[in-house]
Amino acid sequence: MPEKYIVKKSGVYWPSKAMKEIAYVNSEEIYKEAAKDPVKFWSNLAETGLLWEKKWEDKNAYVEKRPYFWWFKGGKLNFSVNCLDRHLDDRADKDAVIWVPEPLDEKPVKLTYKELYKKVNKFANVLKSLGVKKGDVVGIYLPLIPEASIAMLACTRIGAIHSVVFSAFSADALKARLKDGKAKVLISADGYYRRGKKEDLFEKAKKAIKGTRVKKVVMVSRLNKNRKYSGKFLSFEKLMKDAPDYCHPQTVNSEDIMFILYTSGTTGKPKGIIHDTGGYATQAYWTTKWNFNLRDKDVMWCTADIGWITGHTYATYGPLLNGSTTLIYEGTPDFPRPDRWWKIIEEFDVSVFYTAPTAIRMFMKAGEKWVKKHKLNSLKILGSVGEPIDEEAWEWYLKNIGKGRCPIIDTWWQTETGGTLINVLPGIGPFIPTVAGRSFPGTSHLILDDSGKPVKKGKTGFLVQESPFAPGLLHGVYKNHKKYVKTYWKKFNNKYYDTSDGAYWYKGLLRITGRTDDVMKVAGHRLATAELENAIDDSKIVNESAVVPIPDKIRGQVPVAFVVLKSKEPVDNAADLEKQIKKHVDKKLGPTSRPARVYFVEDLPKTRSGKIMRRILKNILNKEEPKGLMTLVNPQSVEKIRKIVWGN
Numbered sequence: 001m002p003e004k005y006i007v008k009k010s011g012v013y014w015p016s017k018a019m020k021e022i023a024y025v026n027s028e029e030i031y032k033e034a035a036k037d038p039v040k041f042w043s044n045l046a047e048t049g050l051l052w053e054k055k056w057e058d059k060n061a062y063v064e065k066r067p068y069f070w071w072f073k074g075g076k077l078n079f080s081v082n083c084l085d086r087h088l089d090d091r092a093d094k095d096a097v098i099w100v101p102e103p104l105d106e107k108p109v110k111l112t113y114k115e116l117y118k119k120v121n122k123f124a125n126v127l128k129s130l131g132v133k134k135g136d137v138v139g140i141y142l143p144l145i146p147e148a149s150i151a152m153l154a155c156t157r158i159g160a161i162h163s164v165v166f167s168a169f170s171a172d173a174l175k176a177r178l179k180d181g182k183a184k185v186l187i188s189a190d191g192y193y194r195r196g197k198k199e200d201l202f203e204k205a206k207k208a209i210k211g212t213r214v215k216k217v218v219m220v221s222r223l224n225k226n227r228k229y230s231g232k233f234l235s236f237e238k239l240m241k242d243a244p245d246y247c248h249p250q251t252v253n254s255e256d257i258m259f260i261l262y263t264s265g266t267t268g269k270p271k272g273i274i275h276d277t278g279g280y281a282t283q284a285y286w287t288t289k290w291n292f293n294l295r296d297k298d299v300m301w302c303t304a305d306i307g308w309i310t311g312h313t314y315a316t317y318g319p320l321l322n323g324s325t326t327l328i329y330e331g332t333p334d335f336p337r338p339d340r341w342w343k344i345i346e347e348f349d350v351s352v353f354y355t356a357p358t359a360i361r362m363f364m365k366a367g368e369k370w371v372k373k374h375k376l377n378s379l380k381i382l383g384s385v386g387e388p389i390d391e392e393a394w395e396w397y398l399k400n401i402g403k404g405r406c407p408i409i410d411t412w413w414q415t416e417t418g419g420t421l422i423n424v425l426p427g428i429g430p431f432i433p434t435v436a437g438r439s440f441p442g443t444s445h446l447i448l449d450d451s452g453k454p455v456k457k458g459k460t461g462f463l464v465q466e467s468p469f470a471p472g473l474l475h476g477v478y479k480n481h482k483k484y485v486k487t488y489w490k491k492f493n494n495k496y497y498d499t500s501d502g503a504y505w506y507k508g509l510l511r512i513t514g515r516t517d518d519v520m521k522v523a524g525h526r527l528a529t530a531e532l533e534n535a536i537d538d539s540k541i542v543n544e545s546a547v548v549p550i551p552d553k554i555r556g557q558v559p560v561a562f563v564v565l566k567s568k569e570p571v572d573n574a575a576d577l578e579k580q581i582k583k584h585v586d587k588k589l590g591p592t593s594r595p596a597r598v599y600f601v602e603d604l605p606k607t608r609s610g611k612i613m614r615r616i617l618k619n620i621l622n623k624e625e626p627k628g629l630m631t632l633v634n635p636q637s638v639e640k641i642r643k644i645v646w647g648n
């Protein structure tokens with residue numbers, strides 16, 4: 001019988017004795033101890049968890065000059081050495097990465113630490129031969145294949161800054177990010193498999209680099225091994241063959257930029273979130289270790305794509321920093337059937353499984369029979385991330401995947417925080433559906449009202465983080481100080497980091513209610529209302545648009561667009577136009593941002609100052625009585641929109 005890691009006591013789940021025994025952390029004391037002196041606490045974690053070439057001076061362990069702050073200032077290290085070199089003595093032949101391709105007839109690839117080390121060194125030399133230097137930005141536009149981890153690690157070996165762009169993003173989205181980062185080198189692939197079909201990346205990469213500073217594109221041949229490249233395009237495989245086996249690791253400062261990753265804010269333009277090296281590494285290492293309790297034989301599978309922060313920290317860096325084994329899977333969860341994920345867990349003895357509520361809800365819909373086909377005895381810990389997990393999904397996850405024996409660690413964090421920050425630790429508990437838990441030891445969050453005062457118990461307010469700020473927290477917005485200040489610090493006068501999430505206290509634990517800004521979470525992905533509106537407005541036929549999220553059973557939220565066309569003619573081909581708009585969004589942003597529904601309206605409800613009242617549109621979609629029509633310049637628009645949405 002597989003071990004039971006949780007027990008129910010008066011209706012609530014707690015870690016069992018077996019879990020307490022294997023847990024790195026199993027006493028609440030850790031919170032108190034960390035809170036006494038968070039800087040000392042983190043310094044100790046940084047020192048014991050990582051390999052430093054030079055230690056920082058004690059007085060520089062944490063330097064704060066709000067809204068900026070630095071951890072371990074003056075400390076020197078190389079990130080790839082921490083993920084690879086230091087494991088070569090005792091883990092050289094252990095699997096570092098297990099890659100599962102989507103096609104069932106293709107063999108999985110296992111890379112040991114020694115093999116991964118060699119490939120990373122070679123590719124670091126390739127990058128150097130292409131003129132990449134410390135501090136240069138390298139674009140990475142790759143599917144979930146081992147070369148993605150190799151490319152990222154190679155950047156860190158030479159101190160280059162990687163900027164990974166999700167492979168399902170459009171050419172336009174990639175172009176905007178390459179331009180903003182002024183990348184001179186891009187690493188991409190000819191394509192990948194998705195739902196049994198070949199998806200092209202080559203054409204998208206070609207289109208994206210036009211008008212950017214990209215001089216060389218290294219192409220991984222994922223689909224066609226014999227593909228020939230020319231001009232700016234070079235073959236990854238060919239370059240690797242000729243590259244030397246060893247690349248001396250570039251020493252960097254703890255506070256040097258390690259990577260940037262773009263994410264949506266409230267404006268139309270994505271922001272380049274800056275993560276530094278030492279602070280990020282410290283938080284990545286310890287959150288992975290303590291949240292998921294990785295032990296030597298464990299295999300961790302975080303299902304996120306490397307295009308997202310979760311893929312950076314928990315599908316790549318966290319497990320590798322810990323000398324653990326990370327599993328990555330190229331394809332869709334339900335290909336060729338809805339049991340693919342469970343089959344992978346069984347086949348590779350996955351012990352830690354980390355995914356998003358939206359995926360769980362998809363499997364709920366597919367039915368339990370798909371799970372029942374496979375033994376999931378290897379599992380120890382389940383994780384959830386990306387959006388609040390509803391009680392129904394939580395219960396299903398626990399019962400069907402965790403078989404009532406594995407704890408669910410619901411982790412709250414953001415692209416900006418680099419690593420998890422609010423969750424329950426597996427050896428401590430309690431595990432309560434919809435409750436994320438407590439601030440990670442050595443960090444602290446408050447819930448404030450509009451005036452910056454702590455809210456009363458049970459009242460919802462703004463979730464903020466207080467000083468000292470977590471080591472993994474962002475170090476700015478790439479080349480945009482103003483945006484950094486305005487987005488994260490202004491609301492509470494530079495005193496607190498503003499998460500833009502709402503929350504309330506529940507029995508001393510934090511319950512997250514969701515975004516308080518114009519950002520929605522679509523299938524766990526972040527999408528700004530303004531970003532989608534900009535994309536739609538850019539269409540030749542559109543005059544203006546307004547986007548609002550509506551709840552969706554599987555995806556959590558989906559965007560609905562209200563569009564005013566340029567032509568004043570009555571719309572008699574709405575279905576065709578809707579398709580046209582959706583196609584346009586696919587092209588501008590990518591299919592993950594595609595609106596679920598497009599309504600064509602004559603006019604949008606606006607205030608005297610011209611502000612679009614999205615709240616009223618939301619009311620209409622939710623069949624609620626819209627309030628505040630008095631403030632509109634065009635109250636008559638509301639009735640007309642209601643008719644279009646609900647028909648009379």
Ligand code: WT7
Pocket residue numbers: 263308309310384385386387388389410411412413414415416436499500501512513514515521524525526
């Ligand atoms: C936003 C950040 C965290 C990495 C993946 C998403 C929401 C995330 C939870 C959770 C409730 C959550 C928040 C946050 N969120 N995890 N466990 N419970 N909400 O990163 O794309 O930067 O999105 O996701 O609203 O602000 P992201």
